[in-house]
Amino acid sequence: MVRMSAEERRESVVRAAMTEFARGGYYGTSTEAIAKRVGVSQPYLFRLFPGKKAIFLAAAQRCVEDTIRMFEEAAEGVEGEEALRAMGDAYRKVVSEEPERLMLQMQMYLAVAAAEQEGDHEFGEAVRAGWIRLWDTVHLPLGADVNETTTFMAYGMLINCLVAMGFPPDHRVWAGMEPEEPDEKRP
Template sequence: MVRMSAEERRESVVRAAMSEFAHRGYYGTSTEAIAKRVGVSQPYLFRLFPNKPAIFLAATHRCMKDTVQMFAEASEGLRGEEAVHAMANAYTKVIAEEPERLLMQMQVYVAVAAAEAAGDHTFGEAVRREWMELWDAVSVPLEGYKDTTTFLAYGMLINTLVAIGFPPEHRVWEEIYPSARAKGRLEK
């Protein structure tokens, strides 16, 4: 049996935490569930991370970093409208193939809002830094503030529609993907 290094085990904890937090949220996820998913004890989990907030922030960082990397790779060498389409297609593929990433993003926003409402700004400060990296990754190839705002606004709309369960053929998608109606794939 090959033993994992502490860094490999740490990464497996982050991936497991992303899955647990995606489905149960910050407050509904126990460190026991994360440890069990990874196959380690809770004391070992706390040797890798000092506490649950640190695990959540590491999972948040991984989720955001993966999304930033996806946008950067999709738009590499492209600018303007070509970059918009490449990044939109890449994101659409990710949320179809990795729904937990979308769920994790949504849970991050909920956790930040709840913490901020309680006067704890730790999550909010960290997530705002991560979000600015996302903003910058999108802004550079889109070459403009308005384009970045529009692109990310559509992304949040798509996140919401997917999260609340609108199927791809529903008419609500028409304005986002108008060509789909012409092809008869949208509900009337």
């Protein structure tokens, strides 16, 4: 049996936490569930991370990094309308094939809102910083046009909401998501 290094074990905790937090949110997920998914004890989990918040923030950061990498790869070597279509297609594919990523995004926004109400701004600062990096990743391939970027991100959030609510792909609410003209700005 090959032993994992602490860094490999840490990576497995982040991936497990992404799945668990996507399902149960920050408040509904126990560190026990994360430890069990990874196959480690809770005390070992807390040797890798100082607490539940640190685990959640690492999972949130990874979710954003994965999405940024997906957009970067999709837009590599293209810009403008071609980048918009490539990034939009990549995002729709990820949302349909990796629902945990979408659900973790939604859980991140909820955790920020709840924490902010309690006066805890650490969640918000970390998630907003990631979101700004995501914005910038999309913004440049779209010609650094704020309206193009805003429209792209707005359609992405609409996709998130429709998928999270379970609307099937053939439902009428999706009708406006398919571009009618080549210059539409939708993900």
